[in-house]
Amino acid sequence: MLLSSWxxxxxxxxxxxxxxxxxxxxxxxRVLLYWDPASDSNxxxxxxxxxxxxSTLVEYALGIQIISLIVFVLAADFFSQSIAGAMCxxxxxxxxxxxxxxxxxxxVGVFFYGFWIVLHQLDIHSExxxxxxxxxxxxxxxxxxxxxDLTLExxxxxxxxxxxxxxxxxxxxxxxxxxxxxxxGGFSHGLSMGLFYGTAGGLLCIGLFLLKRWQxxxxxxxxxxxxxxxxxxxxxVTSEFSSYIYAMPFHKCPFCILKPExxxxxxxxxxxxxxxxxxxxSGALVEPLRSVDDLESGVTGYQASAVKSxxxxxxxxxxxxxxxxxxxxxxxxEG
Amino acid sequence: MLIELTRVTKIYNQGQVNExxxxxxxxxxxxxxxxxxLRGASGSxxxxxxxxxxxxxxxxxxxxxxxxxxLSRLPDRFLTLHRRKYIGFIFQTxxxxxxxTVQDNITLPLIPLGIxxxxxxxxxxxxxxxxxxxxxxNFPASQIxxxxxxxxxxxxxxxxxxxxxxxxxPTAHLDSRLxxxxxxxxxxxxxxxxxxxxxxxxxxxxxxxxxxxxxDIKDGRIDxx
Amino acid sequence: xxxxLTQHLNILDYALSSLWRRRAKNLxxxxxxxxxxxxxxxxxxxxxxLTETATSVLRSTPEITVQKMSAGRQIEIPIDFSRKLAxxxxxxxxxxxxxxxxxxxxxxxxxxxxxxxxxxMPLLDRLNLSLxxxxxxxxxxxxxxxxxxxxxxIMEEKGSTLLSLFRPDLSQTSFEVTGxxxxxxxxxxxxxxxxxxxxxxxxxxxxxxxxxxLCVYVANPSEVAxxxxxxSEALPGTRVLTxxxxxxxxxxxxxWRSGFASVCLLTALTAFVILAxxxxxxxxxxxxxxxxxxxxxxxETADVLAVRFxxxxxxxxxxxxxxxxLAYAHVVFFNASLFKPVLIGWSVIYPEFxxxxxxxxxxxxxxxxxxxxxxxxxxxxxAWRSASVPADSALSGx
Numbered sequence: 041m042l043l044s045s046w047x048x049x050x051x052x053x054x055x056x057x058x059x060x061x062x063x064x065x066x067x068x069x070r071v072l073l074y075w076d077p078a079s080d081s082n083x084x085x086x087x088x089x090x091x092x093x094x095s096t097l098v099e100y101a102l103g104i105q106i107i108s109l110i111v112f113v114l115a116a117d118f119f120s121q122s123i124a125g126a127m128c129x130x131x132x133x134x135x136x137x138x139x140x141x142x143x144x145x146x147x148v149g150v151f152f153y154g155f156w157i158v159l160h161q162l163d164i165h166s167e168x169x170x171x172x173x174x175x176x177x178x179x180x181x182x183x184x185x186x187x188x189d190l191t192l193e194x195x196x197x198x199x200x201x202x203x204x205x206x207x208x209x210x211x212x213x214x215x216x217x218x219x220x221x222x223x224x225g226g227f228s229h230g231l232s233m234g235l236f237y238g239t240a241g242g243l244l245c246i247g248l249f250l251l252k253r254w255q256x257x258x259x260x261x262x263x264x265x266x267x268x269x270x271x272x273x274x275x276x277v278t279s280e281f282s283s284y285i286y287a288m289p290f291h292k293c294p295f296c297i298l299k300p301e302x303x304x305x306x307x308x309x310x311x312x313x314x315x316x317x318x319x320x321x322s323g324a325l326v327e328p329l330r331s332v333d334d335l336e337s338g339v340t341g342y343q344a345s346a347v348k349s350x351x352x353x354x355x356x357x358x359x360x361x362x363x364x365x366x367x368x369x370x371x372x373x374e375g
Numbered sequence: 376m377l378i379e380l381t382r383v384t385k386i387y388n389q390g391q392v393n394e395x396x397x398x399x400x401x402x403x404x405x406x407x408x409x410x411x412x413l414r415g416a417s418g419s420x421x422x423x424x425x426x427x428x429x430x431x432x433x434x435x436x437x438x439x440x441x442x443x444x445x446l447s448r449l450p451d452r453f454l455t456l457h458r459r460k461y462i463g464f465i466f467q468t469x470x471x472x473x474x475x476t477v478q479d480n481i482t483l484p485l486i487p488l489g490i491x492x493x494x495x496x497x498x499x500x501x502x503x504x505x506x507x508x509x510x511x512x513n514f515p516a517s518q519i520x521x522x523x524x525x526x527x528x529x530x531x532x533x534x535x536x537x538x539x540x541x542x543x544x545p546t547a548h549l550d551s552r553l554x555x556x557x558x559x560x561x562x563x564x565x566x567x568x569x570x571x572x573x574x575x576x577x578x579x580x581x582x583x584x585x586x587x588x589x590x591d592i593k594d595g596r597i598d599x600x
Numbered sequence: 601x602x603x604x605l606t607q608h609l610n611i612l613d614y615a616l617s618s619l620w621r622r623r624a625k626n627l628x629x630x631x632x633x634x635x636x637x638x639x640x641x642x643x644x645x646x647x648x649x650l651t652e653t654a655t656s657v658l659r660s661t662p663e664i665t666v667q668k669m670s671a672g673r674q675i676e677i678p679i680d681f682s683r684k685l686a687x688x689x690x691x692x693x694x695x696x697x698x699x700x701x702x703x704x705x706x707x708x709x710x711x712x713x714x715x716x717x718x719x720x721m722p723l724l725d726r727l728n729l730s731l732x733x734x735x736x737x738x739x740x741x742x743x744x745x746x747x748x749x750x751x752x753x754i755m756e757e758k759g760s761t762l763l764s765l766f767r768p769d770l771s772q773t774s775f776e777v778t779g780x781x782x783x784x785x786x787x788x789x790x791x792x793x794x795x796x797x798x799x800x801x802x803x804x805x806x807x808x809x810x811x812x813x814l815c816v817y818v819a820n821p822s823e824v825a826x827x828x829x830x831x832s833e834a835l836p837g838t839r840v841l842t843x844x845x846x847x848x849x850x851x852x853x854x855x856w857r858s859g860f861a862s863v864c865l866l867t868a869l870t871a872f873v874i875l876a877x878x879x880x881x882x883x884x885x886x887x888x889x890x891x892x893x894x895x896x897x898x899x900e901t902a903d904v905l906a907v908r909f910x911x912x913x914x915x916x917x918x919x920x921x922x923x924x925x926l927a928y929a930h931v932v933f934f935n936a937s938l939f940k941p942v943l944i945g946w947s948v949i950y951p952e953f954x955x956x957x958x959x960x961x962x963x964x965x966x967x968x969x970x971x972x973x974x975x976x977x978x979x980x981x982x983a984w985r986s987a988s989v990p991a992d993s994a995l996s997g998x
Contacts, residue, residue: 045644048862049969056977063981078448080433081389088451089988092901093981096909100980104973111969114962167453300960422995431896431992452900455991459898470893470994474621483894486614487903489607531897543995 046115047197053108054190057101064097065183068176075172091172095160098179102153109146110307112193113295119200129295135206136199142192147314149189152182154318155325158342162329165338171329229280236276239269240358243320247351250323251344259324259343266320266350273313277361284364309360316353319346378405378428378539378570383437383447385423385595397423398434399595405572410565412581413574415592421574422543424592428572429462429541430454441539459484463532467544469524471531473517477508480516481531488535502530506560522553529560540564542573546580554579561585611903615910629879630919633975636872637923638930639938640865641967645931646939647858648963662695662815663824665841666831674839676810681835685816688830690823696811698800702765702793707754713793715800730789731779742796746779748789763793768805775799861939869971873978880982888989895991908983916972924967 067090076084116129116139123132133139156179163171246262249255278294285297285305297306323346330339385398397420405411405428413421427434430446433454439446446457464470471480481502482495490498503509506526511519516527525545532540542561546554554577561571562585573580581589591598619626666685668677682694698715731746745763747755755763755777762774781789801808816831818824824842832840891904930936 044858045647045862045966045970048866049966053969053973056973060977060980077450080385080435085432085451085990089901089984092905092987093984096905096980096984100976104969104977107965107969107973111965114965118962164452167449169450304961426992426995431995432990455895455898455900458896464896466994470889470896472890472893475617479617484897486610487607487899489603489605489610491606492610492613495610535898 044115044118046111046118049111050108050115050193050197053104053111054193057104057108058186058190060097060101060104061179061183061186064094064101065180067091067094067097068179071176072173072180077169091164091169094176094179095157095164098153098156098160102150102157105146105150105153109150112143112146113298117295117299123200123206128293128299130293131206132200136196138192138196138199142189142196145185145189145192149182149185150314151318151321152185155322156182158322158326162326162335162338162342165341166334168334170333170335232272232276232280235272236280237358239265239272240354243269243354244351247320247347247354250347254340254343256327259327262347263321263324266317270313270317270321273357273361277309277313281361281365284368287364287368305360309357312353312357312360316350316357318350319353320350323347323350377407377442378403379438379440380404380428381438381440383424383427383434383439385420385427386435389435397595398427400437401595401597403590403597405570406587408565408568408570409587410561410571410573410585412586412589413572413592414576414581414589415574415598416576419592420595421592425541425543425572425574428539429464430458459488459535461537461539463535463537463540465528465532465540465542465545467547469528471516471524471527474515476513476515477503477511477519477523477527478513480527481534483531484535498534499530502533506530521549522556525549525553525557526560529557533564538568538570540569540571542571542575544574544577546575546577551579558583558585608906611906612910615907615914618907619911619914625879626915629876630915630922632872632875633916633919633971634922634926636868637919637967637971638926639868640970641924641927642930642936643858643861643865643939644963644967644970645927646936649931661843661846663818663821663843664816664828664831666814666816666835667812667839667841669837669839674813676806676812677814677838679809679811679814681838682814684834685814685831688827688834690818690820690827691816692819693817695815695817696797696813697815698797698804698806698812700800700804700812702803704754704765709750709754709791711751711791711793713795713800713803715795715797715803717797730782732782742799743775744778745775745793745795745799746781747777747794748781748792749783750790751793752777752780765803767803773799773803865970869974873974876975877978877982880979881985883982883986883989887986889994891986891989892991892994895989896994901987904987905983908979908987912976912979912983916975920968920972923971924964 067087070090071087071094074083075087113129116132119132119135120128123135133143156175159171159175159178163169163175243262243265246258246265250258250262274294277297279292282294282297283289283292285302286293295306296302297309298304299306323343326339326342329335380401380403383398383401383403384396387393387395387397401424403424413424415421426432427439428441431454432451433449434447437447441457441461444457446454449457472483475483478496478499481499485495485498500509500512503512506529508519508523508526508530511523511527516524519527540561545557549557558580561573565571565585573586575581580586666677666681667674668681669675677696679696682696685691685694695717697717700713702711702713703709704711747763751763755761761777763777764772764774766772775793775795781792795803797811798808800806801810806812816827818827824844828840828842832838894904895901930938
C-alpha cells in the first residue's frame, strides 16, 4: 500500500520531521561542543541565534508530528477499506505486527517533543540559560526515537496486503462470549466506571490542593495519577463509553469515534485527554529542576499553569466522554 | 538612570585576521537625568560605546551596570528585553520604514509587548499631538518632509516612555534650523526627567547650553586631554 | 485581554500588512501554491470518489463467485451444482445469477442486464437504498425493472414509458420501470437493468435449469479461502473467484495508476517547495533593513519568527482555500477533465458518469499534509535566517 496518497502523506510527514529534527540536531551538537556564555565571539552570537532556530524547528516538528499522528489513524481507517475483515482502523492496525507499535511510538514521541518545548521555555526564562546542555542532549536522544517511528511506519505500510485477513473492533474489543481475543474484557462494568470517576475525582482534589499549597509528594502523586488515568481512560473510552457514543452495545472501538458520523467527537475527547495528561505529567517531571540555578520562579510558574490546564482538560474530557453515557442512563436510548 | 561602565573593551572578530579593537578599557559613569555628548571622529568607537550602553550587543570584557542591574554577560534575548523597556533610540538616518504610515512607524516598538491596538493608538496620538504631526498620521512615511521625519523618529523613541534616550549622530543630515529644533526637544525631555546620551561632532550639539558633559572618544579610549 | 494573545494578534496584523506591502512577490507564490494544491486536491477527490465506488462494488459482490468454464470461455452453469456444494460447511447461501450484455440496435447502446433471484440475495437490501426518490424494486414480481440513468434518458428521448427489449428470436418483451438509480452510483449503474432472474432467462433464452454464475455467500471471512478450495475440488471445470482476488486485481490496476499520478504530483510539489525556499531566502536589502530596525526597536528574534510564521500560515491558508474550492468545482462541474488521461480506463468503460466526491475532514487533512506542511518546512530555515539579522546593522558608523 506504499503508493496510496495516505501512505505518501505519512511518509512525507515523517521525512519532514526527520529533516527538521536533523537540522536541530546539527545545532545541538554545535551547542554542546562550543557553548560558552562568557564569550561575545561571533561563534557564540551565532549559537545564541541557533537556539531560536532549534526551538522553532522542534516546535514545527511537534506540530507536524501531531498532524501525522492523526493522519496515521485516518490512514489506517482508509486502509481498512481494502483489507478483508477490517471495518475501521482497529482492523488495519492489527493487520500486521507493526501497526500498534508504530501508533504507540508516535504517541510517546508527541509527549517527548512537547516536553522538550517545556524545557526550552523554562530555560529561556532564565538569564543564565542553565539548561542549555541538558536540553540539547535530550534533543539528541529524541533522534533515535524518531528514526524508530519512521521505520515502524514504513514496515507497517509495506507489510499491509489487501489479502490479509484480520479481526476488527467488534471481535477485538467486544465482550461477547466465544472470541478468545478479547483484549480488555477483564474489568467488570461497575469496577471500571468506579475507577474512572474515582480517579478523575481524586485528580481534581489533588490538583486543587496543589494550587492552594504546593507539596512535593502531592505533585508526584498528581503526575503518577495522571499516568494511570491516561491508560485507564484509553481502556474505559474503548470498552465503556464508545458503545454509548455509537449507540450500539456491541460496537466498541477507540477509533470510530473520530469519524464524521459521530461529529468528530473523538478529536475533542482525545485532544483533551492528551493535553491534560501532558500537563499533568510534566508538572512532576520539572520538579527536580527547581533546585537548578535561577529556575525556581520559572518552574513554579509553569507548574501552577500546568496544573490549572490539566484540571481544565480533565473536566472537558470527563464531560465529553461521559455525555452519551449519562444521556443514555438519564433519558434512555435514541430520542 | 545611573549607568556605570568598568573597563569595557570591545573587540570585533576576535582571533581572526580582521580583528578590530573598538574600545580599550572604558571607565565611565553617567548620571541620572543628565544630557551627555560623546564626541569623536568617525571610527573613534563612540557608536560602539553607544551600542553597548544601548544593549545592542555585549562588550568583550568589562562590566556594564544600568540602574544597578548587571547587563554584561547577558544572552542576546535579555539584552533585547531590557532594551525595549528602558531605551529609546534615535538614529542618524532615522530608520523609519518608508512603506508604513506615520502612526504605524511610531507604534512599532509596542507590537511585541502585547499592547492592545486601541491603547497603542492612544499613546501614538498623544505623541503626534506633542510633536505636531497629527495631520500626517495616515501618510506613508515616504511622503513626509525631513523635519517631520525627525519628529516621527523622536516620537517612536518615546512611545515606550523609556528613561534613557540614545541618539546616534542625530543632526548629521539636518540643517541648522532642524538641529536647533532637535536640541530643543532634547532639552524638554531632559526636564521631563530623562537621561540622554548623544553621539555627535556637530558643534551645534556639543556646545549646546543644556549638554551637561562632553566626553571625547579617541581610538577607543576616553580622551581626557 | 491576555497580553500574549494580543501580542500574537498584533504580530498577525503586522504580518498581514507586510504581506500586502510585498504583494507582487507574494502573489506569484500564492498563484503557484494554489495551483499545486488544486492539482493535489482534485486528484485526491477523484481517487476518493473512485475508491468509494469500487469499494461498494466489492462490498456488493459475493465472497465467492463460481463460473463454469469450457474451452477457456465462460459458459452457463447448471443450478444443480449448488446442491453439490451444500455439504461444504460454512456456506451461508448459494444464489444463482443471470447476467449479460444487451445490444440495443436502435440506439447502438450496450446495456448490462442483471437478473437476480428474488429475496435471496443480500445485495437487494442495498438496491432500494441506491434508487432515486420514489423508486422501489419489487422483489419477486415479474415484468418490473429498475434502470440506470442513461437508459432512462434514452427512453425519454423515445418518449416511451415501457422498456421494450427483444429476445434472440426477435420477439418483443416489455418491462415496467419502477425505479431509477441515484447519480451517486452512476459508475456502477449507468447502463444497468436489474430484473427478476426468470425475466432475464426469458430475455436471453436461457433454460430454467441454468444460470450465468453462482454466488456463494460465506459467513466468516477467514474461511473464504478454505471454502473456495473445497468448491474447486468439488466442481472440476469451474472457475472460483474470491472477492479478495478481484480486490487484488483492482488494487494492482488502480494502485499503479494512482501511484503514478501521485509521483507526478510529488514532482510538482517538490518544484514548488524549491521555489518557495528560493523566494523566502532571497532577502532584499530593504527587508534586511526592516528587520534590523525592528530588532533594534526591541523585537526579539522570536517575534520576527512569529511574523514569518504567520505570513506562511496566511499564504498557505489562502492558497489552501482557493486550491480546494477550485478542485471541488473542477471535479464536480467539469468532471475532472484535467485527469481524463489518467482515468482513461474508467472513462472508456463508462463514458458518462458523474463524480460525486464527499469532501470530508480527513480529505482536507490529507491535502493539507501533502501541501501546506512541506511549504512550512521549506520556509522555516529562510525565516530563521531573516530573523537572525543582527540589530546593529541598523546603526551607522560601526
